[in-house]
Amino acid sequence: MDSSLIFYLLSALSVVSALFVVFSRSPIYSVLSLIVCFFSIAGHYVMLNAQFLAIIHIIVYAGAIMVLMLFTVMLLNLNKTTEPHKTNMTKIAAVISGGLLMLTLLASIRAEKLAAYQSPAPSELGYVQHVGLKLFQDFLLPFEISSILFVSAMIAAVVLAKKEKH
Amino acid sequence: MTNLLQTPEATQNWYLLLSTVLFSIGVIGVLFRRNALIILMCVELMLNAVNLLLVSISAYSGNVDGQVFVFFIMVVAAAEVAVGLALMVSIYRSIGSIDINVLNKLKW
């Protein structure tokens, strides 16, 4: 019972903060609510026995990516609430088509039997050693290749963002 | 496709539901906003919805593969954000805006 309460709370937090991301006027608030959303998702991870992943998630998303986002907002001086909004027509269309997508997805899940929430049985599945073993045994090659991806992304970012000399 | 997502445990449907909702909110955000930065953030939201689903499947099926997949998705997301933000900075420098309605030069 305890865990289901936590789940409901965390879920409500994620959905609300996600909605804030989309609908808040100022980009700063969007970023901040996205951070909140990510934290709630990290909570979900902990509940799902993925403790290591939860920590990584916080470090990467909340710590690195969102800080980067914040810096960009600051750099581009976007903290203006005067962002030109779309017309009402397009807004309605956006909401309708998004809702349509959600309905279709839910329909495809066909969740007739929605029993009361029950957290998975505690296990050591998400411990560092299990994930690490899996990562370095079965997924060693993709793991190494992802380093190449990072290097290229880094170079690309530097090349793109540096000031062009004319 | 639908069968793939259905597991014996009916409780897992809660996570399916949650991630679907989060994903759809991300889609709506992409459609709704014109600020390219926010759109990028909504994309991150969608990615995280998928991550959540993967972790839940991993947890309920007792297989750690799902979590490893999440790692790789994070890798891609980090790289994507780095390049995406760099692009935005350079677009902003040259055009003075990151409104996607202004960025409509990609046409005949």
Place this chain on the structure above:
Amino acid sequence: MEQTISALSAMIAPALLIPALPLLGFILISLFGKKLGHLSGWIGSLMILGSFVSSLVLFNGIGSEGKLNFDLYEWIKFAGTSLSFGFLVDQLTLVMLLFITGIGFFIHLYSIGYMHDDEGFARFFSYLNLFVFFMLLLVMGNSYLVMFIGWEGVGLCSYLLIGFWHKNPAYNDAAKKAFVMNRIGDLGFLLAMFLLLFYFGGLDFDTVNNAAMSMEKGSGLLILTTLLLFVGASGKSAQLPLYTWLPDAMAGPTPVSALIHAATMVTAGIYMVSRSNILFIQAPPTLDVILWIGIATSVFAAVIGIKQNDIKKILAYSTVSQLGMMFAALGLGAFESGMFHVVTHAFFKALLFLGAGSVIHAMGGEQDIRKMGGLLKFTKITGFTFLIGSLAISGIPPFAGFFSKDEILANAFEGNKVAWILLSLSSMVTAFYMFRLVFLTFFGSFRGTEEQRHHLHESPITITLPLMVLAVLSVIGGFIGLPAVFSDTHTFRSFLNPVFEQGHTLVAEHAHPSHATEWMLMGIATIAAFVSIGFAWTMYMKNKTLPEPDEQLSGFSKVVANKFYVDELYDKLIVNPIKVLSDLFLVLFDKLIIDLIVNLSAILVDVTGRTYRLIQTGNTGFYVFAMVISMVLFLLFQIVL
């Protein structure tokens, strides 16, 4: 009879070297010609000399009885048929090899002097080497296919060399004419090859010959095949009705005329018929066709030769005439005699052309014999060698032409009296126009301008040396085939025996003429030649008649001088209808139907593109909308199914 295998296989390397050297020369000169400058002429000549030496080695190694036949590799393989690329060197090939490379070398040497000041010096030698390569391929191939490669290759080189001075449009036209005329013949050759492949089971000579041996003599298939082959031969060897390209081919530099359009390439047709002798013997009607076309060509061209005034044109018509005589010999089944005449003709006709080149050189480019005269005083070597060549072609004993021509005439006498009379007539006419040429050019008084008279000089050693060598060959060349009255063994005939003996078993041996008949024939031929020469002497030396200017011609002589209007006839009968027809097709098919199809498809693409590009607004939001809607549709599709 059988030589050891090892002795023959040792011959493969020099055999491969023969075509390889000119090819190497062609590649070297065409790649580095600009840097090499005049050195390229010497390189080209050396390559041919190398081929000549290899040919001598081969001649020595294979001798009069051996036969080298090997496949280099399997070239084309399909549906149970395999065509290989291989070489065959037997006595017939050896004869061709020796005189192609031998005369080829001297003509290369001559060209070094003759083309010395030409800006296309290197290009000339690269073409010349390429020509020799293809010619060698032609005579060395062991199948019709390899022969055809050489056949087409020499046609190409002939085209390139006729149009060598490509800045002159008339020369280009002559080159194109030669190419097109040859193409008609090549079509015949090609069709014959298809028939051979389909009905004879292959293209290599052995297969075809064996198949032909087993066929019924004179069957329709054999006649058709041989006739088509002969169409090919008559295109390449300038027989009626495809001869008109050869006189025009004189537009090329004179060494080219000597090498390609007198000595070697034009005899390819003779070679081809001789090579296929079994096929042709098995098809007697074709042999008759060849005989009469040969005779007709010989007489026709000889008559035209009387009224020509261009020194090279006279020689060109004489070549056509002599080729006709060779074909007549083939038509009589006397393949050895035909080949014998090919060889001696190569000697004296190359000599005559090179001599003409030397004259043109001395006259500063003038080719009209009406403006020459008395040149013997100025150009002694050229004059005397030219005289020897003329004596040889006229059939004066003991020069080379006498023996070969006499042999053909003797065969004609045995085979067909009418043919003998006509060929003798042609031979008389030949003697007449050749000495008309000699008297007008080298004797009498000079009729050119003062400036030309000052310019008159003997040519350099590179030009005169080949002349002297060829003159010697023209004198003694006939002794390789002495008639029976002089010697028991006919060296040339017995040498070629391995090639033709199989064919000879297929025909009833006709009696050799008795010695008395032979003496009589030789006497008649010699007297006829002397009469003709005397006639020419009376006209052009004693009476000092000059050929009248073109405008004053009338009656029959005008018709002859205009070459019987054959070119004009072809224009009217063939060229103009084709032009009209192509105009019709242009309007009917090209403009109406094909253009419509092409334009319609273009319009279709254009309209579709214009419509669909409206979707591409450049608005990212719209794209995302489209994406989401599509996702929804896909998912719905999944659920509904």
